[in-house]
Amino acid sequence: MGRGPDEMSTPARLAAPGEGIGRDELALATRNHGLPLEALRHDLTPPGLHYVLTHYDIPYVPDDTAWRLTLGGRVRTPLTLTPADLRSLPAVTTRVTLECAGNGRALLTPRPVSQPWLVEAVGTAEWTGVPLRLLLAEAGPATTAVDVVFTGADHGVERGVEQDYRRSLPLDAALATEPEALVAYAMNGAPLPPQHGRPLRLVVPGWYGMAHVKWLTDITVQDTPFTGFQQTVAYRLRQDPGEEGEPVTRIAPRALVVPPGFPDFMSRTRIVRPGPVLLEGRAWSGRAPVTRVEVSTDGGGTWAEAEPAPETGHRWAWRGWHHTWTAVPGRHVLCARATDAGGHTQPLDQPWNRGGFANNVVQRVEVLCAEEKS
Amino acid sequence: MGRGPDEMSTPARLAAPGEGIGRDELALATRNHGLPLEALRHDLTPPGLHYVLTHYDIPYVPDDTAWRLTLGGRVRTPLTLTPADLRSLPAVTTRVTLECAGNGRALLTPRPVSQPWLVEAVGTAEWTGVPLRLLLAEAGPATTAVDVVFTGADHGVERGVEQDYRRSLPLDAALATEPEALVAYAMNGAPLPPQHGRPLRLVVPGWYGMAHVKWLTDITVQDTPFTGFQQTVAYRLRQDPGEEGEPVTRIAPRALVVPPGFPDFMSRTRIVRPGPVLLEGRAWSGRAPVTRVEVSTDGGGTWAEAEPAPETGHRWAWRGWHHTWTAVPGRHVLCARATDAGGHTQPLDQPWNRGGFANNVVQRVEVLCAEEKS
Missing domain, CATH: 3.90.420.10 (Oxidoreductase, molybdopterin-binding domain)
Known part of the structure; x- marks a missing residue:
């Protein structure tokens, strides 16, 4: 009041x-x-x-x-x-x-x-x-x-x-x-x-x-x-x-990862086991079709090509992608980055404006890889 | 990280x-x-x-x-x-x-x-x-x-x-x-x-x-x-x-008001026009049927009886209620309070515990009553 x-x-x-x-x-x-x-x-x-x-x-x-x-x-x-x-x-x-x-x-x-x-x-x-x-x-x-x-x-x-x-x-x-x-x-x-x-x-x-x-x-x-x-x-x-x-008009390109493993309730940090981990997600752009998705498991330091899902003919819908990561014990930050046919991609540094619009900075997913408690 | x-x-x-x-x-x-x-x-x-x-x-x-x-x-x-x-x-x-x-x-x-x-x-x-x-x-x-x-x-x-x-x-x-x-x-x-x-x-x-x-x-x-x-x-x-x-077991009694009028986007404060305003809402208790709903338009200082909706036979679902308020220009705080057949009701002061469970303190809805801009 x-x-x-x-x-x-x-x-x-x-x-x-x-x-x-x-x-x-x-x-x-x-x-x-x-x-x-x-x-x-x-x-x-x-x-x-x-x-x-x-x-x-x-x-x-x-x-x-x-x-x-x-x-x-x-x-x-x-x-x-x-x-x-x-x-x-x-x-x-x-x-x-x-x-x-x-x-x-x-x-x-x-x-x-x-x-x-x-x-x-x-x-x-x-x-x-x-x-x-x-x-x-x-x-x-x-x-x-x-x-x-x-x-x-x-x-x-x-x-x-x-x-x-x-x-x-x-x-x-x-x-x-x-x-x-x-x-x-x-x-x-x-x-x-x-x-x-x-x-x-x-x-x-x-x-x-x-x-x-x-x-x-x-x-x-x-x-x-x-x-x-x-x-x-x-x-x-x-x-x-x-x-x-x-x-603000058309949607800038973005990829999102399905957070792998399972979460901690409060921090939402993810836990995965060592070994092969399927990383999958979706990518989209309202400007041009998505042509490439890259994945990083070290917070954007290095990147690998993800496999895009086959074209479905749904031009205005997201496109699936996947990548297999071999997880080793320790903490990791997963990222994904979409690029569209117009050459638009996602920045690692925030694209800032006063309204906070069209911010397509790459997602960061914190993951802890740990053996199962025996 | x-x-x-x-x-x-x-x-x-x-x-x-x-x-x-x-x-x-x-x-x-x-x-x-x-x-x-x-x-x-x-x-x-x-x-x-x-x-x-x-x-x-x-x-x-x-x-x-x-x-x-x-x-x-x-x-x-x-x-x-x-x-x-x-x-x-x-x-x-x-x-x-x-x-x-x-x-x-x-x-x-x-x-x-x-x-x-x-x-x-x-x-x-x-x-x-x-x-x-x-x-x-x-x-x-x-x-x-x-x-x-x-x-x-x-x-x-x-x-x-x-x-x-x-x-x-x-x-x-x-x-x-x-x-x-x-x-x-x-x-x-x-x-x-x-x-x-x-x-x-x-x-x-x-x-x-x-x-x-x-x-x-x-x-x-x-x-x-x-x-x-x-x-x-x-x-x-x-x-x-x-x-x-x-x-934590059964649901404590609670009444909620449908916020009347229309909102301000950011503050969610409600705006109503002077004159009769329908106050309506729902009330429920998991302990015993709701028998009484009261409404306050002065932040809990004074209370009026709301009219409960007819019994529907749905014992485990909320019960509707309504009350007509004659709004006058100025700021008001609306509250509603449910009482069940077991005599349980809602407190005006927070029922605090470390988990924040079963908190049924009465709702407060901030309303500004103002004439339409001409």
Whole structure:
């Protein structure tokens, strides 16, 4: 308590040196959730293991018959669609790896104070819906159109600004076929779970999660650039607070290791036995297909090539990989590094910005190799 | 790094005064997850919104045909059962509110360093399975039997002790009909999700979550008391580390409010408009039915009676309640307090113990009531 109206919604800030995770960050960490890394073994992440980040409350929609999606603005024919209307149109299903733009934020120094992800804000699902470009084609955007704005039903305050969650795509991205954005109503063959956008959400393969607007209520075509909070204040790459900054868009390459062996409850350090240890994981990039994964068992000092899984044809989903490590007693730090067809790879030093976005520094997994107690 | 074998798995400890949440606690908070409180609106919690706490890794069981549940020890006829065997037996479905014994831990002063829950480690589901007492009756416990020990497939190290997760029930609790323990294979009518115990778990209505052993592989009847780590080291109520302590068993009464209005992203403070505001929530107790819920809008200074929802016949599930509050501009702290038929209620001051268990201090929800900006 003791906080007045002006103090209740505070500006973005960086944690002081040595400052532990605060109650506010913890309140976000207990309600949002990450992928437990052992669940990287699933090709398709079950909904309760897929990462979730919601800015405000999850809307309560036990019955979607009253839900309406409007499509208007600078179009020839405004549309009003029900979830049932969308389900009656030809469906497309796309397997997509989704990652939060803030993944890895809590590993940064200094730490931007916000949702404190380590590396687990990721998941892969099959999303079924209607291509956005077909809905836009039916509405007929004006020739002067530049941006398409998506509004969710989640409502809140952020840094003093009351808002419905709202993001835009450039018109050419909204009309593209590869990646092809969807207005989705199903996840892994079932209706969207509440936390993933029931009844309707946007899915934009290859883009960080902030673009995939959940609980979608409105699509508006504009002939001026969208300047809403989540587009021009949040989700920008900035070194200094006064900068305009670059927008956060496509997912940078990343590989994650399934932590081998078994964990210590509190430290989460892994224990393995001496001998051959299967290292396996997933790698993805929203920019270009992953072409190479390397593994290090000495904290990034030396690297070995991992064996990528065969191509599956799912361009927008993660790719499996594996490598056999012969573990010897002692302490080790495992790392993995993805490179995509565009030559983008992962840094060993943190790519820092004030929002803690698009941080794809290589993962470090602490492992103790020890004989079984006899 | 810099941690040797002896330092990797450390003893339980309390946080120092003012010590923020550490990296180890955060690693638990990002993989385990709580119920976002707005999801208290759902009678049955969807799996991805139900709380999850796993001590070690979630086992990967894409196919349960090789899974075996053994029932042995001091019995006349040892049994070996497949999940299909269990599904072929007469099924019982029970609606159960499950709460983690460590719920509320991060609110304690000093704070026990472990999974840092605030108040959200709860959920309600319908569990379908076979009554444990029928399986025990078929096996025929010895007349000298005292404890029934349940082993899960999750394996790890905790405070230096390598273990499969293992807990026991006294024989009379294992054979009881009210509450009736189940060996469950379905949650809300679908196969158990991986994080809730696929393919088999124990459900013990009324008991804190540590008793509901997930990924169940073995049931052993003993004629001596079970003294495993999770029974005699962890999950005890102690003021001093050297004490034997009381075991953690049944769920203490608790009421939670659905936070009204909408949130500020970072502080999670709630904003409401002046006028009538519906306060609603859930209340439960694993000891006796909830008979009374009170609400305070001044931080526990004064209390009003809430209206409980009609009895539903689901004795082991939470009970809804509501109350209309006339909000006036300013800052307010909302609280709710449950009382059960046994006269148990919730304290305003923290019930502290070294493990941070069974903490049912009343919830506090900070609300700012303000006119809409014009």
